Amino acid sequence: RKSLKETLKELIPERKEKFLKLKKNYHNVEIGRITIGSVTTGMRGNKSIFWEGSTVDPNKGITFHGKTIGECQQQLPGDEFGYFHPEAILWYLMTKQIPTSQQVQHLTEELAERGSPKNFPELTSKIIDMLPPDTHPMTQLAIGLASLSRNSKFASNYQRGLISKDHYWEDTLEDSLNLISFLPILTAKIYSKLVNGGKPLGEFSVKNDWTLNICSLLGMSNGVHSSNHCNLNNEQSKDFLSLMRLYTGIHVDHEGGNVSAHATHLVNSALSDPYLSYSSGIMGLAGPLHGLAAQEVVRFLVEMNSRISSPQNTGEIEEYLWNILNSKKVIPGYGHAVLRIPDPRFTTMLKFAQSRTTEFENDENVILMQKLSTVVPDILKEHGKCKNPFPNVDSASGILFHHFGIKDLLFFTVIFGCSRSIGPLTQLVWDRIYGLPIERPKSISLTTMQNLCYQS
Numbered sequence: 001r002k003s004l005k006e007t008l009k010e011l012i013p014e015r016k017e018k019f020l021k022l023k024k025n026y027h028n029v030e031i032g033r034i035t036i037g038s039v040t041t042g043m044r045g046n047k048s049i050f051w052e053g054s055t056v057d058p059n060k061g062i063t064f065h066g067k068t069i070g071e072c073q074q075q076l077p078g079d080e081f082g083y084f085h086p087e088a089i090l091w092y093l094m095t096k097q098i099p100t101s102q103q104v105q106h107l108t109e110e111l112a113e114r115g116s117p118k119n120f121p122e123l124t125s126k127i128i129d130m131l132p133p134d135t136h137p138m139t140q141l142a143i144g145l146a147s148l149s150r151n152s153k154f155a156s157n158y159q160r161g162l163i164s165k166d167h168y169w170e171d172t173l174e175d176s177l178n179l180i181s182f183l184p185i186l187t188a189k190i191y192s193k194l195v196n197g198g199k200p201l202g203e204f205s206v207k208n209d210w211t212l213n214i215c216s217l218l219g220m221s222n223g224v225h226s227s228n229h230c231n232l233n234n235e236q237s238k239d240f241l242s243l244m245r246l247y248t249g250i251h252v253d254h255e256g257g258n259v260s261a262h263a264t265h266l267v268n269s270a271l272s273d274p275y276l277s278y279s280s281g282i283m284g285l286a287g288p289l290h291g292l293a294a295q296e297v298v299r300f301l302v303e304m305n306s307r308i309s310s311p312q313n314t315g316e317i318e319e320y321l322w323n324i325l326n327s328k329k330v331i332p333g334y335g336h337a338v339l340r341i342p343d344p345r346f347t348t349m350l351k352f353a354q355s356r357t358t359e360f361e362n363d364e365n366v367i368l369m370q371k372l373s374t375v376v377p378d379i380l381k382e383h384g385k386c387k388n389p390f391p392n393v394d395s396a397s398g399i400l401f402h403h404f405g406i407k408d409l410l411f412f413t414v415i416f417g418c419s420r421s422i423g424p425l426t427q428l429v430w431d432r433i434y435g436l437p438i439e440r441p442k443s444i445s446l447t448t449m450q451n452l453c454y455q456s
């Protein structure tokens with residue numbers, strides 16, 4: 001029975017040797033070109049961030065260590081519906097090895113123990129309680145995570161001179177596993193503050209897995225060891241749990257260049273601890289062009305439905321969309337910096353809804369979400385600006401949570417933030433294993449660019 005840490009320890013020598021060989025002997029091999037376009041269009045397409053867990057292909061979408069979402073669903077241990085456990089993908093991202101059910105079970109138990117109420121830092125609880133109730137949930141999450149830094153083993157050992165470079169990864173792993181474990185309670189505190197005056201909505205159990213604890217603490221599970229505030233019937237409670245597993249399983253990572261992953265990796269390169277690093281990632285996820293689109297999509301769907309006669313009325317929908325585009329606003333949930341196809345994560349969420357027709361068939365917002373995926377791409381193509389007119393990951397997710405009763409718009413991106421911890425924190429552990437240096441690219445001014453262009 002080897003823990004995740006023991007398994008990693010065995011893998012490190014061989015992988016580190018490969019990395020160091022590349023670093024030492026192939027420094028000058030070119031990967032791509034840096035142009036004026038790189039600097040003026042957000043470094044689109046420049047391959048310059050080291051990232052192991054996942055890759056986004058413009059025409060295929062995400063793969064995790066080379067496996068598509070479908071392959072992960074087939075191969076990683078999961079629930080009866082084939083939705084893999086976030087704990088399983090955490091193990092897989094970290095080790096590049098498919099875990100056994102037993103390994104996932106042990107990691108699940110380890111995370112539940114680490115994240116139990118007795119271990120949850122009191123200061124963080126107090127800080128969240130003290131924040132004004134109208135503080136945006138994503139701001140609360142970033143503050144909560146930053147406050148956990150006080151418990152960082154990495155920061156404390158570093159300051160006391162107790163760790164050498166070769167062992168940074170161990171404290172980074174320790175902090176990362178604790179951070180992931182603390183997320184169910186932190187998330188629930190933020191949610192209960194939003195909807196229940198800060199009073200708990202459900203319970204934590206060390207017998208629950210990570211996702212079940214999130215559902216239970218949100219008051220959205222009526223199973224054993226769960227909340228008794230749940231308004232869902234048994235079937236809905238199971239569906240909600242599946243939705244949470246599916247959602248938190250597939251949002252874990254989207255290679256290294258997205259704002260939340262990139263920010264986490266950058267801040268950690270200064271040896272800021274994992275809590276501060278991921279807090280920075282969350283601040284990036286809180287932007288409307290990134291994760292906050294999850295909230296904006298729900299607002300957009302609900303608002304549109306209140307203005308049109310039916311979610312099937314193509315003419316009214318088209319007119320509504322043109323009004324948005326003509327007022328120079330973006331259509332949330334559409335477009336992507338890398339993808340040039342409908343986001344496979346969107347398609348996966350859509351399939352979830354389509355496989356539960358009786359549950360969703362009368363939900364006008366879910367109907368509109370599906371209808372938009374057939375109408376918006378043509379409109380965006382005609383509009384002619386957007387490079388990718390297809391739905392992205394945020395198009396479907398929030399409205400499905402909304403269906404089950406998570407109605408507070410501002411909260412959706414917090415659930416995204418729970419899931420996204422898994423990929424970037426995994427990468428931090430490997431960054432420290434490989435001993436990556438502080439990131440410090442060069443900047444360039446307009447005059448310098450002008451000089452380069454006009455001289456060439």
Ligand code: NMX
Pocket residue numbers: 288289290291292293325329330331332333334335336337338385386387388392393394
């Ligand atoms: N609606 C209207 N216009 C759009 C959209 C959209 N959904 N997407 C892109 N455009 C515009 C974009 O604003 C830009 O206009 P301008 O030249 O006036 O600045 C033009 O099309 C070219 O942009 P792209 O190169 O296609 O997109 P870019 O890579 O710069 O940005 C997004 C990618 C995702 C930021 C962009 O598509 C967008 O703003 N989408 C809506 C917000 C959204 O859904 N974000 C969630 C992304 C997923 N996530 O979770 O992070």
Ligand code: MLT
Pocket residue numbers: 253254257258259290337338392393
């Ligand atoms: C993500 O999941 O981070 C988004 O799709 C944004 C991105 O990849 O740039």
